Amino acid sequence: MMPFLKAATSSVGKKFFMALTGLFWIMFLFIHLLGNLSLYSGHKDSFNAYSDFLTHGTHGVVYVLEFIMVAGLLIHVISAVAVFISAQKARPIQYAMSKNLGGPSRKTISASTMIYTGSLMFIFIIVHLIHFKFGDYYSTVLDGRVIRDMYATVLIGFQSPFYTWFYVIIMALIGFHLRHGFWSAFQSLGLNHPRYNGLIAFVGVLIAITLSLGFLMLPLVLHLTGGPA
Amino acid sequence: MSENMNLKLKIWRQKNAGDKGRFVEYDMENVSPDESFLEMMDELNEKLTHDNLEPVEFDSDCREGICGTCGLVVNGEAHGPLRATTMCQVHMREFKGMTKLTVEPWRTKAFPVLKDLVVDRGALDKIQQAGGYISINTGNAPDAHAIQVPKEASDLAMDAAACIGCGACVAACPNASASLFTAAKISQFALLPQGGPERKRRAAQMVTQMDIEGFGDCSNLGECEAACPKEISISNIARMKREFVGAMLG
Numbered sequence: 001m002m003p004f005l006k007a008a009t010s011s012v013g014k015k016f017f018m019a020l021t022g023l024f025w026i027m028f029l030f031i032h033l034l035g036n037l038s039l040y041s042g043h044k045d046s047f048n049a050y051s052d053f054l055t056h057g058t059h060g061v062v063y064v065l066e067f068i069m070v071a072g073l074l075i076h077v078i079s080a081v082a083v084f085i086s087a088q089k090a091r092p093i094q095y096a097m098s099k100n101l102g103g104p105s106r107k108t109i110s111a112s113t114m115i116y117t118g119s120l121m122f123i124f125i126i127v128h129l130i131h132f133k134f135g136d137y138y139s140t141v142l143d144g145r146v147i148r149d150m151y152a153t154v155l156i157g158f159q160s161p162f163y164t165w166f167y168v169i170i171m172a173l174i175g176f177h178l179r180h181g182f183w184s185a186f187q188s189l190g191l192n193h194p195r196y197n198g199l200i201a202f203v204g205v206l207i208a209i210t211l212s213l214g215f216l217m218l219p220l221v222l223h224l225t226g227g228p229a
Numbered sequence: 230m231s232e233n234m235n236l237k238l239k240i241w242r243q244k245n246a247g248d249k250g251r252f253v254e255y256d257m258e259n260v261s262p263d264e265s266f267l268e269m270m271d272e273l274n275e276k277l278t279h280d281n282l283e284p285v286e287f288d289s290d291c292r293e294g295i296c297g298t299c300g301l302v303v304n305g306e307a308h309g310p311l312r313a314t315t316m317c318q319v320h321m322r323e324f325k326g327m328t329k330l331t332v333e334p335w336r337t338k339a340f341p342v343l344k345d346l347v348v349d350r351g352a353l354d355k356i357q358q359a360g361g362y363i364s365i366n367t368g369n370a371p372d373a374h375a376i377q378v379p380k381e382a383s384d385l386a387m388d389a390a391a392c393i394g395c396g397a398c399v400a401a402c403p404n405a406s407a408s409l410f411t412a413a414k415i416s417q418f419a420l421l422p423q424g425g426p427e428r429k430r431r432a433a434q435m436v437t438q439m440d441i442e443g444f445g446d447c448s449n450l451g452e453c454e455a456a457c458p459k460e461i462s463i464s465n466i467a468r469m470k471r472e473f474v475g476a477m478l479g
Contacts, residue, residue, distance in 0.1 A: 002433045007477035011406070011446040012436050012470050016477075083446040087404035090337050090445030096239075096252065097331045099305035101401060101455035103312055104462070111450050112403065184449040190474060192467030 019185035021072035044151035051150035175212030262322035297393030337405035352442035359438035360431035389416035401456030404445030409453035412469035432472035
């Protein structure tokens with residue numbers, strides 16, 4: 001048995017934990033998307049009730065989850081940067097000519113831009129938190145209680161064309177990131193089997209499209225329509 | 230009989246490991262499409278020798294595609310444009326219609342250029358020495374069927390053992406990772422019962438050595454499999470990861 005820290009920071013270990021944290025975040029994105037769907041309902045109360053439940057109704061469980069998410073994100077990002085740096089160091093002199101070999105290769109645009117799409121997503125997460133979670137505070141009354149009117153924050157936020165297009169572009173990039181990321185996570189965990197490889201790649205594309213379009217539509221709809229009537 | 234070719238070769242020249250190196254262009258005329266790429270390089274060297282110039286150093290040995298000694302990057306492709314083939318088995322007809330060929334050595338810090346197109350692939354030997362073996366007491370050969378091996382496992386082990394250690398996987402990898410080589414060497418033992426007793430130590434030590442040698446990390450891009458003259462699958466890399474995680478978690 002290897003010392004755990006040495007193994008975890010090795011080339012294989014880094015990707016193992018990058019895969020675990022990546023898959024965890026994909027799970028979170030699905031839950032986030034489900035929550036967002038309440039915005040489409042047209043009633044500000046359902047979204048506000050959901051947002052109030054997350055911040056006040058979980059008896060602190062949400063803080064544990066938030067901690068895991070932040071820790072997971074940091075592990076993911078730090079590992080990714082380490083992999084990127086290792087690649088730069090390993091080839092100090094670049095080829096004069098390079099070519100994608102095709103065939104069994106999986107080097108797609110998605111795969112070779114992971115560090116760039118990932119960096120933009122990291123910046124996005126910070127902007128997103130400042131914009132909404134720590135953004136403008138409005139109040140509303142629900143069932144006789146004064147709670148935060150998150151619905152108003154979202155609606156007013158997406159009146160800005162800058163924010164709307166920023167969100168739309170990043171959400172499109174998430175699709176690219178997940179297309180390679182989902183399959184790659186399985187490979188990094190050692191889960192590769194001729195019987196299931198096609199399925200894993202297909203599910204990866206499906207997840208990429210679902211999450212990308214799901215998140216992308218919302219700011220666009222809210223911006224163009226000004227919110228449900 | 231196809232027409233002979235006229236080519237401009239842009240070849241990496243480097244005096245020694247300490248030299249910075251540069252590209253030098255050479256004209257080759259009347260090249261037969263039926264000669265091999267390395268034979269064309271031999272012709273170039275004869276010409277250079279005749280002109281009292283230093284010939285271009287490159288590696289080759291068996292010229293039958295089985296020894297793993299040759300290896301060049303031609304127009305951005307490790308072992309040239311033909312898949313599942315070593316450089317020595319690529320004929321000039323594969324470059325039909327082209328007028329300029331860029332010839333470079335394997336490029337990674339772990340394979341220092343010794344001269345021109347010759348690199349030192351000793352780093353791969355060190356990975357192999359770190360655990361690519363089984364420890365057995367010598368003595369009489371055991372009975373042929375004393376240890377039973379499923380056909381599927383023996384086939385997969387043979388596929389992995391087809392690795393000739395040429396280093397094309399490293400050369401083709403955008404990260405210059407040696408994962409496919411290391412995975413093939415780990416897999417050929419992991420799949421067989423004889424490799425069982427030392428499997429965790431083997432995976433831990435070989436991956437550790439691979440990291441020490443300064444190869445990049447694997448990003449699951451799969452260019453290695455596409456470049457491999459023996460078509461070794463990246464499913465071996467997944468096996469290496471399972472073996473390593475086994476060693477990591479106990």
